[in-house]
Amino acid sequence: MTTPAAVSVRWRLRQPSVIPGFGLTLGFSLAYLTLIILIPLAGLVWRSASLSGAEFLAILTDARTLHALKVSFGTAFAAALINVVFSVVVAWVIVRYRFPGRRIVDAIVDLPFALPTAVAGIALAALYAPNGWIGRLLGFVGIKAAFNPTGIVIALVFIGLPFVVRTVQPVMEEIDREVEEAAATLGANRFQTVFRVLLPGLAPAILTGFALAFARGVGEYGSVIFIAGNIPYVSEIAPLLIVVRLEEFNYAAATAIASIMLALAFVMLLVINLIQAWSRRRYGHGA
Amino acid sequence: MAHEIRRFRSPTTEAPLARYGLMALAFLFLALFLILPLAAVFIEAFRKGVGEFLAAFGDPDTLAAIRLTLLVAVIAVPLNLVFGVAAAWAIAKFEFKGKAFLTTLIDLPFSVSPVISGLVYVLLFGSASMLGPWLKSHGIEILFAVPGIVLATIFVTFPFVARELIPLMQDQGTGDEEAALSLGASGWQTFRYVTLPNIRWGLLYGVLLCNARAMGEFGAVSVVSGRIRGLTNTMPLHVEILYNEYNFVAAFAVASLLAGLALVTLVVKTLLELRYGAEIAAGRKH
Numbered sequence: 001m002t003t004p005a006a007v008s009v010r011w012r013l014r015q016p017s018v019i020p021g022f023g024l025t026l027g028f029s030l031a032y033l034t035l036i037i038l039i040p041l042a043g044l045v046w047r048s049a050s051l052s053g054a055e056f057l058a059i060l061t062d063a064r065t066l067h068a069l070k071v072s073f074g075t076a077f078a079a080a081l082i083n084v085v086f087s088v089v090v091a092w093v094i095v096r097y098r099f100p101g102r103r104i105v106d107a108i109v110d111l112p113f114a115l116p117t118a119v120a121g122i123a124l125a126a127l128y129a130p131n132g133w134i135g136r137l138l139g140f141v142g143i144k145a146a147f148n149p150t151g152i153v154i155a156l157v158f159i160g161l162p163f164v165v166r167t168v169q170p171v172m173e174e175i176d177r178e179v180e181e182a183a184a185t186l187g188a189n190r191f192q193t194v195f196r197v198l199l200p201g202l203a204p205a206i207l208t209g210f211a212l213a214f215a216r217g218v219g220e221y222g223s224v225i226f227i228a229g230n231i232p233y234v235s236e237i238a239p240l241l242i243v244v245r246l247e248e249f250n251y252a253a254a255t256a257i258a259s260i261m262l263a264l265a266f267v268m269l270l271v272i273n274l275i276q277a278w279s280r281r282r283y284g285h286g287a
Numbered sequence: 288m289a290h291e292i293r294r295f296r297s298p299t300t301e302a303p304l305a306r307y308g309l310m311a312l313a314f315l316f317l318a319l320f321l322i323l324p325l326a327a328v329f330i331e332a333f334r335k336g337v338g339e340f341l342a343a344f345g346d347p348d349t350l351a352a353i354r355l356t357l358l359v360a361v362i363a364v365p366l367n368l369v370f371g372v373a374a375a376w377a378i379a380k381f382e383f384k385g386k387a388f389l390t391t392l393i394d395l396p397f398s399v400s401p402v403i404s405g406l407v408y409v410l411l412f413g414s415a416s417m418l419g420p421w422l423k424s425h426g427i428e429i430l431f432a433v434p435g436i437v438l439a440t441i442f443v444t445f446p447f448v449a450r451e452l453i454p455l456m457q458d459q460g461t462g463d464e465e466a467a468l469s470l471g472a473s474g475w476q477t478f479r480y481v482t483l484p485n486i487r488w489g490l491l492y493g494v495l496l497c498n499a500r501a502m503g504e505f506g507a508v509s510v511v512s513g514r515i516r517g518l519t520n521t522m523p524l525h526v527e528i529l530y531n532e533y534n535f536v537a538a539f540a541v542a543s544l545l546a547g548l549a550l551v552t553l554v555v556k557t558l559l560e561l562r563y564g565a566e567i568a569a570g571r572k573h
Contacts, residue, residue, distance in 0.1 A: 014382060021376060022383075032370045099310065115549040119526065219403070222401070222505035
C-alpha cells in the first residue's frame, strides 16, 4: 500500500470505499452511544467532580463505605480465585475428554449468562441457607454458608464461572498436541507436561478470565443481595450501599462510591487489554 | 504382547484415575453451583403442588409484571438491534480513525455495575438533577416510570448485538457488497439481499442474548423503577418483592418462568452454534 498515491493522500477520517452508508450508520451509532451511554456516564463523573476533595474523602473513609468496598473486593477476589481453579478443570474436562452428555455440560456452563441474577440469588439462598439442602449439610460440619461473606463468595462463583471457562476453553482447544508429545519424548511425565508446559501457555487466558470474573463480581448486585444477609460492616456489598444511600436521598455518597467503582472498572478494562496485548506478543494469540 | 498393549497409555493424556478424578471434580462443581440452583427454582415453585403454582399467576400484580417485562423487551431489544447493525456496518465495512476506541466504548456497559447503570439515570433525571424540575413542571415522568426502566434496560443490553456482529462482519469483508454494488444494486438492496442473509444467524444469536438480559435485568432496573406494584414492577423485581414477603411459592413460580426463558435461550443458542457454527463463529472467538 506504499504506492506514491497512498503516501501523498492527505490525512483523512476514513479510507475511500465504494460501500455506501458510512455517514448514516456512524452518525446514528455515535448519536445513540452518546445519548444512552456517554451523557449519563459523564453526568456521574460531573456530579462526583462537583464534590469537594474533603467531602469526597469523608465519604470514602467512612467506616461503612470502607467495609462495603472491602467486602466487595475481597469476596470478588476469593470467588475469582476459586473459579480459576475449578473452571480450568471444567474447561479441561470439556475440551479433552469424551463422555456422554458433553454437549449438555458445555451448554450449561453459560447458564449464569442466561439466568436472571435475581432468580440465581433466591435459588442460591434457598440452597445454601441454614435450612436449605446444602446449607443443612454444611451446618453439620460447622460451616455457615449464607447471610455472611461466604454466601457472597458462593453467589460470585456462580456469576463468574462462565467468564473463566469461556476465556480458557478456546485457547485450550488451540493447544498443539505436538508440544505435549515433544515434552513426553523429552522425558517429562504427565504432571510435568501439564504444569510446566501447558499451564504456562494458558496463563494469559487464565489471567484474563480471572480479571473478567473479578470485575464482574465487584459490581454484581442481584444474585448477591439475597444470600448475603446485607449486614452493614459485615456482609454489605458496595453496590448495595449505593442503593442504600440513594434511598436515603444521599446522592453525594451514592455518586462518590459509584465513581470509585467506575474508576476501578476502567482500570480492570485496561489491565485486561494489557494482558491480551502481552499475550499476543508472547504467545501469538489473544487470550 | 496383548498384555503390554493394554497397559500402553498415550503420553498426551492423563492416567485413568486422574481422568475420572478430574471429571468427578468438574461435575461436582457444576452440580453444586449450576444444576442444583436451577433445580431448586422449579422444586420450590412446585413445593405445594401445581394448584399453588398456578395461583401465583392469578395475582393481577404478577400479570402486570409479566406484561411490563414483555413491553420493556419489545422496546429495548429492537432499538439495540438497529444500533448493533448500524455500528457493525460502520465499523466492519469501513476503515476510519478512532475505530478501536469506538469498539471499546460500545463494550463499556459490560464493565459497569448494574447499580451504576441505573444510578446514572437517577442523577440525570432525578429531582435533584438539572433536568428534574423542568421534567416535573412539564409532567414528563421518566424515573419511577416505564421510560426510566426502558432506558436502564437499553443501557445494560447495549453491546450484545453489536459485539456479535462486528467480528462476524469483519471476517466476511466487503467483497460481496462490492460485487452487488457493481452489478447495479442500490445501497439498501445490497444490505437487504446480500449483507442481511450473510449475518442473519449471528444477528439472531445476538438478539437472543440481548433479550435474555433485557427480560432478566435486576440491578439497573431496581434503581430506576421505584417498585410500584402493578405499574413499574418487572418480573425480576416482582420476584424480589414476593420473596421478601416470604411468599416463597409465588416468588419461585415467577422465577421459574424466567428460568424457563433462560433454558430456552440456552437451547436455541446451542442449536445455533451447532447448526450455523461457521456463520456465527467469528463472534465466539472472544
